[in-house]
Amino acid sequence: MGLSPPCCWRSAGPRARFACSAGRSPFLREGRRWRRSQIRERADAVQGRLLLYQLSLDSLPLAIDLGLSIVKYGEEARIDLAGFTTEGPRGKPLRHAIRKAESEGVSFEIVAAADIPPLLVEMQAVSDRWLQAKAGSEKAFSVGRFDPCYMRRFDCVVLRREGHIIAFANIWSTANRNELSVDLMRHDTDAPACMMDFLFSRLMLWGKEQGYRWFTLGMAPLSGLEARRLSPIWAKAGALLFQHGGSFYGFKGLRAYKAKFAPVWEPRFIAGPPGFSMLRAVLDLQRLIDGGRRSAAGHVLRSGREQADAG
Numbered sequence: 001m002g003l004s005p006p007c008c009w010r011s012a013g014p015r016a017r018f019a020c021s022a023g024r025s026p027f028l029r030e031g032r033r034w035r036r037s038q039i040r041e042r043a044d045a046v047q048g049r050l051l052l053y054q055l056s057l058d059s060l061p062l063a064i065d066l067g068l069s070i071v072k073y074g075e076e077a078r079i080d081l082a083g084f085t086t087e088g089p090r091g092k093p094l095r096h097a098i099r100k101a102e103s104e105g106v107s108f109e110i111v112a113a114a115d116i117p118p119l120l121v122e123m124q125a126v127s128d129r130w131l132q133a134k135a136g137s138e139k140a141f142s143v144g145r146f147d148p149c150y151m152r153r154f155d156c157v158v159l160r161r162e163g164h165i166i167a168f169a170n171i172w173s174t175a176n177r178n179e180l181s182v183d184l185m186r187h188d189t190d191a192p193a194c195m196m197d198f199l200f201s202r203l204m205l206w207g208k209e210q211g212y213r214w215f216t217l218g219m220a221p222l223s224g225l226e227a228r229r230l231s232p233i234w235a236k237a238g239a240l241l242f243q244h245g246g247s248f249y250g251f252k253g254l255r256a257y258k259a260k261f262a263p264v265w266e267p268r269f270i271a272g273p274p275g276f277s278m279l280r281a282v283l284d285l286q287r288l289i290d291g292g293r294r295s296a297a298g299h300v301l302r303s304g305r306e307q308a309d310a311g
Contacts, residue, residue: 040066051281052271054219063271069278073270075255077217077263081180081208084215084261086201093260097197101159104192106166108202109158116152122165123151127186144170144184157182157203159195166191167199173212180207181216200261217263220255 043050052063054073063070086095111119127146154170167187173180182203187195204215272281 049273049277049281049284051273051284055269055271056266060269060271063269066271068271069274070269070271071278073219073268075220075265076268077220077255077258077261078266079204079215079217079261079263081204081212081215084204084208086205090262094197094201097194098201100194101192101198105161106192106195106198107160108198108206109160110171110206111156111158113153113155116154116156119156119158119165119168120148120151123168123186124148126165126168126188129189130186133189146184146186151184154183157199159187159191159199161191167195169199169203171203177211178213179216180212180214181218197260204261217258217261219268220258220265 039050042048050066050068052059052066052068054076055063055070056076060070085091086098124146151170154172156171157167157169158165159167165188167185169182169185171180172183180203185196185199192198200217207215270282272278
């Protein structure tokens with residue numbers, strides 16, 4: 001399954017919006033010449049605000065060609081699997097997590113997409129308990145959400161204890177084995193504290209054995225922003241929130257967690273309309289990620305379910 005960015009349109013007269021999550025996807029690199037004109041033409045046709053999300057450095061020329069303003073959004077953690085190991089002093093915490101989980105009877109399994117449907121009811125129950133414990137609701141767009149139609153498309157990591165699923169994650173991978181990642185991750189409320197370290201460590205070791213080049217741990221939002229005297233207001237506000245946002249946002253803690261896997265940190269950017277319209281576009285993006293019934297992402301998901309039911 002190739003990595004590709006989620007794209008979402010909302011056609012609603014003058015308030016129409018478009019957002020595209022770009023990243024390093026081959027979807028943009030291989031089709032950049034024709035994709036550039038299509039993106040602009042479609043956004044203009046619905047009088048929308050165009051926003052490119054999580055751009056890497058090599059995607060910035062696309063944003064420049066589209067006449068967009070560019071701001072740094074954070075950093076993405078990428079692990080070079082050729083050098084990843086749980087051996088030695090640096091790998092001791094991960095090695096301990098693996099041993100602890102296995103001593104508690106936790107097993108690791110890669111389940112092929114074709115074998116996922118019989119597991120969906122149990123996975124749904126784990127997901128529901130996770131959401132209830134977090135007192136939250138499903139997100140969308142750039143953040144994975146549990147949807148049976150979506151989950152059955154992917155191979156999944158499944159952790160079991162005493163035969164019962166206690167955690168799972170669906171796997172994103174590129175066909176050329178250059179990159180491996182996960183999207184949706186859920187675990188049960190009584191799963192061992194070391195469970196996520198165990199899942200990531202075992203998946204990275206599996207990916208290394210399978211010949212994958214990189215494992216992507218995802219974004220650390222607002223990481224790497226500097227509040228210098230001449231920094232733009234976006235960078236100053238982001239750096240302040242990263243340092244002092246505390247437990248409510250947890251940005252600094254998220255970066256600290258990912259740092260234990262010794263990643264390479266790569267900058268990621270947002271490109272959008274200049275001036276005040278950039279702020280409005282970012283608010284549109286947040287509505288997409290929130291995934292509520294009134295959001296564009298929610299509309300797309302409902303339409304997809306309706307089409308699947310009709311078929």
